[in-house]
Amino acid sequence: MISCAERAIQSTSPRRCETACLLASLASEAGLDAPAVREMLARGDLADAVRAEERRAGELGVSGVPAFVFGDRYAVSGGQPVETFARLLDRTCQAGTGNGNR
Known part of the structure; x- marks a missing residue:
């Protein structure tokens, strides 16, 4: 089925x-x-929030799924090597844009 x-x-x-x-x-x-x-x-009360997220994703260069956003500053689309994620996590922490514990 x-x-x-x-x-x-x-x-x-x-x-x-x-x-x-x-x-x-x-x-x-x-x-x-x-x-x-x-x-x-x-x-339709979430439509504006969804459109705002779509706009922000476009501003960050997100062009596909999956997409990962780091600190609302850096983004990467699609499958990526581990090194790409490590580099972006380091940049996010260095820039002080992380939202969690470091």
Whole structure:
């Protein structure tokens, strides 16, 4: 049996993930409360926050997934060697932009 997520990925429709029903179904498969997701989508109260995150990601040069952001200053997209992550972690700590313990 094909999952809802697989159907969405394999769909040729340009609107494959734009319906609240499909998104709620995908959320349910991921263990979230589908009625709560439908309600949140209907309200649209997170749309501005999502758009702001998309803009910030673009400013940081994020162009794909997965993407990793360090200290809201450095970003890297896609699979990377361990050395890339180590270098960015060092830069983040040196710049004092880390948000956690050093």
